[in-house]
Amino acid sequence: MVRATGGFFTVLDEQGRAYICHARGKMKLQKASLLVGDRVRFCPGTKENGVSAGEAARGCREGLIEALLPRGNCxxxxxxxxxxxxxxxxxxxxxxxxxxxxxxxxxxxxxxxxxxxxxxxxxxxxxxxxxxxxxxxxxxxxxxxxxxxxxxxxxxxxxxxxxxxxxxxxxxxxxxxxxxxxxxxxxxxxxxxxxxxxxxxxxxxxxxxxxxxxxxxxxxxxDTPGFSRVDFAGLEPEQLERLFPELDPYRGRCSFRNCTHLPEPGCAVRDAAAAGEINPWRYQHYRCFLQELIDRRKDQR
Ligand SMILES: Nc1nc2c(ncn2[C@@H]2O[C@H](COP(=O)(O)OP(=O)(O)O)[C@@H](O)[C@H]2O)c(=O)[nH]1
Ligand SMILES: [Mg+2]
Ligand SMILES: [Zn+2]
The missing domain is CATH 3.40.50.300 (P-loop containing nucleotide triphosphate hydrolases)
Structure with missing residues (x-):
């Protein structure tokens, strides 16, 4: 599904042909949650109504969305x-x-x-x-x-x-x-x-x-209008490290097993950042984001 406007969804078939679709009855409840990029099962309709002259001229057809297929991400x-x-x-x-x-x-x-x-x-x-x-x-x-x-x-x-x-x-x-x-x-x-x-x-x-x-x-x-803020909804401090792929080679190389790479002695990550093997500003962002996540958890208690 490539576009959603006022209850109509534009769906492309495997050949890239566009269909203007409604969602089938039992899918109506879910309709609000259909996202652009969703893969759907749909059956092509043959009726001409509901398709504007302009759309028909561009080869648009009608169809009915029957099911939402599993999402890879969202x-x-x-x-x-x-x-x-x-x-x-x-x-x-x-x-x-x-x-x-x-x-x-x-x-x-x-x-x-x-x-x-x-x-x-x-x-x-x-x-x-x-x-x-x-x-x-x-x-x-x-x-x-x-x-x-x-x-x-x-x-x-x-x-x-x-x-x-x-x-x-x-x-x-x-x-x-x-x-x-x-x-x-x-x-x-x-x-x-x-x-x-x-x-x-x-x-x-x-x-x-x-x-x-x-x-x-x-x-x-x-295309997006731009982001000024990305929050970390649902992210726990313990999960942060895995989201910095450059830290992977250093996993398990710090003195402390549960090293957060902040104040602990013998931290392989901090040493690598100091030596320029990890990009120093990326390490600074890691520290800053971790602190943000830790502070947020404190606030929630
Ligand atoms: N000098 C210069 N200006 C650019 C370049 N790319 C975009 N712009 C200008 O930057 C402004 C914002 O571009 P736009 O594409 O609307 O940015 P968007 O908000 O990220 O989509 C416009 O005035 C563009 O003409 C570039 O490579 N060089
Ligand atoms: Mg833009
Ligand atoms: Zn460490």
Whole structure:
């Protein structure tokens, strides 16, 4: 299911043909919980009614959704299911990169078992020295990254290759260039870009629905308005370590078995961060998030 509007769902069949669907009676209760990206069992209808002339002209058909198939994963903001890859877009300037927000989003990707790709966009706004500095900053960063410029067409082929054949969601601060990058990959998408919240108004910005957009070379994407905050709902402090993949090689190498990697002596993780084998800012984020989770647990008592 690629789009939901006013009780109608757009479903694509295996050949990529679109069907405008209702949900079958007993599914009505569940209807609100149908998410873009959901796999459904549906039966194609033959009637023409309910399909507008425009839709019919584009080859849209009718259908009836009979069942929701099991989900691989499920995000709440944006509300989408079965996403395989998070494409995290940060601008090198305007706005400056928010690395902690990046780590929060990467944590969400780990929780939902998604692949992650970092796009450092707007390279046209900075000089070679700043690009070098960013690359040094990303030393031992545990995810692949690309330098891109949606404006200058740099890195677009690399991004396109990464999007091919899978379902991706774009995330990152508002203004980083997510929509512009997607338009550069596929001009046919004609996504709205630029200062959204100021002119179009907050309401429109926040109520915009998630939609899975097909890419001509295969694969689908969800553009999002941007995230400013990712909370750690339902996450326990003990689970945090597993969501930093770069800590995996050090598991069991600290002096204390239940080492939190904060104040304990003989901590292999802290030593590795000090030696630059673990990216030091990622380690700082780990510490900061763990403290946040511990404080939250105290507050709940
Ligand atoms: N200089 C420069 N500007 C860009 C680039 N990509 C996007 N922009 C501009 O940044 C602003 C925000 O872009 P937009 O795609 O709407 O960001 P989004 O909120 O992440 O979707 C727009 O004015 C774009 O023209 C880039 O690579 N270089
Ligand atoms: Mg946008
Ligand atoms: Zn430790």
């Amino acid at each position: 995000l709440t903001r944006p509300p989408v299911a079965n996403v395989e890859q998070l494409v995290l877009v940060l601008a090198l300037r305007d706005p400056d990169p928010d690395w902690q927000l990046a780590s929060r989003l990467l944590l969400m990707a780990e929780r939902e078992r998604m692949e992650a790709l970092l796009c450092l966009n707007k390279v046209d706004l900075v000089g070679p020295a700043e690009i070098d500095a960013a690359a040094r900053f990303l030393d031992h960063f545990p995810y692949p990254y690309l330098f891109t410029s949606a404006k200058a067409g740099k890195g677009i082929a690399g991004l396109e290759a990464r999007l091919r054949g899978c379902h991706s969601v774009f995330a990152g601060p508002s203004g980083a260039g997510k929509s512009t990058l997607l338009n550069a990959v596929e001009p046919g998408l004609v996504l709205k870009t630029g200062a959204i919240s100021a002119k179009a108004g907050r309401g429109r910005h926040t109520t915009r629905l998630a939609e899975l957009l097909p890419l001509p070379q295969g694969g689908m994407v969800v």
